[in-house]
Amino acid sequence: MGKYMEMIRIRFLMMLAYRTNYYSGILIYSINIGAYYFLWSAIYGGKENIQGLSITQMTTYIAVAWMARAFYFNNIDREIAMEIKEGKVAVEMVRPYPYLNMKMMQGLGEGIFRLLFFSVPGMVIVSLVFPVELSVNLETWVFFFVSILFSFIINTQINLLAGIATFFLFNNDGLIRAKRVVIDLFSGLILPLSFYPMWAQNIMSYLPFQGISYIPSMIFTEGFKGSQVFEALINQAVWSAILIIPVYGLWVLAKRQLVVQGG
Amino acid sequence: MEYLSIFFQYVGQYLKTRLTYRADMVVEILSDFLFQAVNLVFILVVFGHTTLLAGWSKNEMIFIYGFFLVPFSIFASFFNIWDFTDRYIVKGEMDRILTRPVHSLFQIVLERMELESLFGAVTGLVVMFYAGDKLGLEISWYDPFIFLLLVLGGALVYAGIFISLATIGFWSDSRTDIMPMMYNIGNYGRYPVDIYNKIIKYVLTWILPFAFVGVYPASYFLKRDEWYTYAFLTPVVGLVFFMMAVTLWNIGVTKYRGAGN
Numbered sequence: 001m002g003k004y005m006e007m008i009r010i011r012f013l014m015m016l017a018y019r020t021n022y023y024s025g026i027l028i029y030s031i032n033i034g035a036y037y038f039l040w041s042a043i044y045g046g047k048e049n050i051q052g053l054s055i056t057q058m059t060t061y062i063a064v065a066w067m068a069r070a071f072y073f074n075n076i077d078r079e080i081a082m083e084i085k086e087g088k089v090a091v092e093m094v095r096p097y098p099y100l101n102m103k104m105m106q107g108l109g110e111g112i113f114r115l116l117f118f119s120v121p122g123m124v125i126v127s128l129v130f131p132v133e134l135s136v137n138l139e140t141w142v143f144f145f146v147s148i149l150f151s152f153i154i155n156t157q158i159n160l161l162a163g164i165a166t167f168f169l170f171n172n173d174g175l176i177r178a179k180r181v182v183i184d185l186f187s188g189l190i191l192p193l194s195f196y197p198m199w200a201q202n203i204m205s206y207l208p209f210q211g212i213s214y215i216p217s218m219i220f221t222e223g224f225k226g227s228q229v230f231e232a233l234i235n236q237a238v239w240s241a242i243l244i245i246p247v248y249g250l251w252v253l254a255k256r257q258l259v260v261q262g263g
Numbered sequence: 264m265e266y267l268s269i270f271f272q273y274v275g276q277y278l279k280t281r282l283t284y285r286a287d288m289v290v291e292i293l294s295d296f297l298f299q300a301v302n303l304v305f306i307l308v309v310f311g312h313t314t315l316l317a318g319w320s321k322n323e324m325i326f327i328y329g330f331f332l333v334p335f336s337i338f339a340s341f342f343n344i345w346d347f348t349d350r351y352i353v354k355g356e357m358d359r360i361l362t363r364p365v366h367s368l369f370q371i372v373l374e375r376m377e378l379e380s381l382f383g384a385v386t387g388l389v390v391m392f393y394a395g396d397k398l399g400l401e402i403s404w405y406d407p408f409i410f411l412l413l414v415l416g417g418a419l420v421y422a423g424i425f426i427s428l429a430t431i432g433f434w435s436d437s438r439t440d441i442m443p444m445m446y447n448i449g450n451y452g453r454y455p456v457d458i459y460n461k462i463i464k465y466v467l468t469w470i471l472p473f474a475f476v477g478v479y480p481a482s483y484f485l486k487r488d489e490w491y492t493y494a495f496l497t498p499v500v501g502l503v504f505f506m507m508a509v510t511l512w513n514i515g516v517t518k519y520r521g522a523g524n
Contacts, residue, residue, distance in 0.1 A: 028444040035451045035463070042317045042458035043309050050312045174290030178297055185301045195308050 003097055004105045011109025019117055026122045029066050030129070036062045037130050051194045057221045058192075060132045065189050065217040067119040067126075072152040072212060074107040077176050080163030085171070090258070100160055100251060107156050135222060143229055147216040150236035154211045157243040158183070164247070167254035188214025192223070208243060211236040269365060273373040281379070292379050299386050302328060302453075317458045323485055324454075326394035330481040331453045332387025334417030336380050342422045343375035345442040348432035358521050368426070368512050391484075400484060413480035413494070416501035420475045421449065423504030426512060433515030445471070453477040468493070475500050 037059050044055045053061065080103060083089045092099050126132055135141065162179045166172045184190055186209035193204055193214045204210055215232045218224045224232055281288050306328060310321035319327075351357045351371065360367045395402075428441055452473030456464045467474040480497045482490035 024441065024444070028447065031444065032447055035448075035459070038459045038463065039454060042454075043313055045313060045315075047313075169284075169286055169290075171284040171287040172290070174287050174292075174294050178290060178294035181294060181298045181301050185304060190301075190305055191308055195312065197308075197311060 004101065007102055007105040008109040008112065011106045012113050015110055015113040016117075022114070022118050025070075025118055026125065029070070029118075029122055030126055033059075033063050033066055033126055033130065051192070053192065053194075053221070053223055056131050056133050057223060059130055060134075060221045061192055061217050061223070063123065063126045063130065063132045064220045065213050067123050068148050068151065068213065068216050068220075069189060070114040070119045070122070071111045071148055072155045073114075074110050074156065074159065076103045076107045076156065077159040077163040077179070079103070079106075080160070081166040081172060081176065084163075084166040093255075100247065103160065103163075104156050107159070108152065111152055133221075135220065137222075140219065140222060143233065144216055144220045147219050147233060147236060150233070150240055151212050151216055153240040154208055154236065154243060155183070157240070157247050158208070160247050161243075161250060164250045164254050167257045183209055183212060186210070187212035188217065192218070194223075208239040211239050266365070266369065270373065273376070274378065277376060277378060288379060292382055295380060295383055296386065299332060299383060302450075303390070317455050319455050320398075322394045322397045326391055326398065326400075326485060327455075327477055327481040328453055329387045329390030329392075329394060330484070331417075331477040332390065333384045334414045334421065334476050335449075336383030336387065337414065337418040338421035338425075339380040339383065340378055341372050341376050342425055343377055344371060344425055344429040345446070347371070347429035348436055352432045352436045352519075355521060357519055361516070361519070367516055368509065395484070398485070400486070406484070409483065413483065413497045416498035417476035417480060419501030419505040420472050420497075423501070423506075423508040424471055424473075426508035427504075430508070430511045430515040433518045449473045449476070472500050472504065 040058050040062070041055065044050065044058070048054065050058075080089070083092060089099070092102075095102075123132075123134075127134060158179065162172070162176050165175055169175065186204055186207060188210060189212075193201055193210055196204070215224075215236055219229055219232065303325065306321065306324050309316070310324070314320070316324060351360065357367070360370050363370060424445065425442070428445060431441075448467075448471060450473075451459070451463070452467055452475070455478050456467055456474045459467070464474075475493070475497045479490055479493040483494035
């Protein structure tokens with residue numbers, strides 16, 4: 001446990017050294033949220049609500065979806081791909097801790113950094129400029145934080161899968177890009193899943209992606225109520241557990257496949 | 264002429280390197296396609312809940328998106344300079360470029376091209392024809408020529424903005440996240456600019472003129488005559504921004520001091 005805390009801490013400090021980068025990042029996200037705000041205002045036109053979400057809830061949904069993304073998002077798929085291409089992975093694998101766990105902890109360090117130095121100030125700025133409604137209900141906040149923790153786990157597991165795929169493809173920039181697009185769409189980052197036609201919603205309810213963005217955002221905007229919240233959290237927990245199987249399965253296969261191209 | 268032959272030699276080499284990792288190339292083309300599909304899905308889903316967006320119909324929006332894809336894919340194929348500072352300034356690669364007797368910007372364009380992005384133009388054309396057919400648009404004999412002119416203008420707008428931003432690297436090599444931000448802002452030119460407030464509309468028209476890559480030129484083909492002036496300004500804006508960018512580049516190169524090894 002101690003060594004994992006250390007990995008989180010080191011990555012956190014590494015990010016801290018480059019914190020000025022993040023001021024422009026806040027600007028990027030704010031502009032993004034702003035543009036979506038105008039777009040959605042035009043879409044709503046004057047309608048009170050669409051699919052049970054009012055325009056204020058919609059704005060909040062988008063703001064929180066983007067800010068939560070800063071926490072769960074990481075580039076470990078690219079990092080793993082780089083390490084495999086450069087042959088560094090061979091050295092990493094002889095170290096006295098599981099490679100995948102280490103990657104996950106580094107991702108968590110990054111996530112915590114971004115949550116504190118990016119999402120929190122970003123959310124403050126956004127809620128000053130746009131009509132965003134922050135819940136005053138303590139329970140909502142607790143559920144939200146549990147939920148984004150699961151978002152992180154699910155998203156990281158998918159990233160690990162994409163990264164490990166490099167063992168078989170050697171060069172998988174395309175796959176990583178495709179994965180990112182699929183997650184943006186199916187996770188509910190750009191559109192709440194309840195906006196999709198029924199048949200599409202049915203398919204998505206069998207996929208893990210809704211646990212990444214849709215569930216925490218709906219909890220935060222209080223679009224989910226009562227038992228829906230618990231069902232959603234259980235859904236996330238189940239997926240977090242299920243995804244361990246393909247990650248470890250692929251990892252075992254990959255180790256047998258290992259070709260060190262450099263070093 | 265010499266530039267043309269250099270261009271084709273680079274294309275030849277490029278194809279060889281890409282064909283080494285064939286599976287990846289196929290996935291990359293598919294992922295581009297997927298990315299374009301996502302944007303279409305967004306439009307389709309949104310119009311499942313409303314019939315008009317600031318007075319524009321679903322098929323008109325789809326048409327604008329299809330048009331946007333053509334200049335954008337030309338830009339994406341040849342102007343991959345979003346990581347210019349990292350790749351050329353910080354690592355000192357610019358030294359190598361400057362020792363060669365071909366214009367430095369031209370060399371970078373050639374080195375960084377990604378021809379597979381051109382498939383996006385095909386997707387764009389298919390989308391345009393689909394939406395145009397639904398809207399019952401008629402094509403005159405001169406429309407293909409106007410189309411080429413507007414597409415070229417749009418691609419130059421994009422290139423001009425991104426080259427100008429890349430030149431910042433000549434003066435300051437500190438890392439910034441401006442480039443990804445620009446890719447995002449570029450997307451807003453695809454929506455009818457009257458949905459935004461005055462400031463954003465002004466910015467998208469005159470400062471970062473992304474509206475000239477999407478809604479303005481497309482409005483010519485959609486017969487929206489209130490936007491015609493803007494539509495025909497497209498090539499002019501494109502040329503002006505591109506010339507400005509090249510000038511900035513030429514000044515920037517004289518300021519380059521060589522940071523690497």
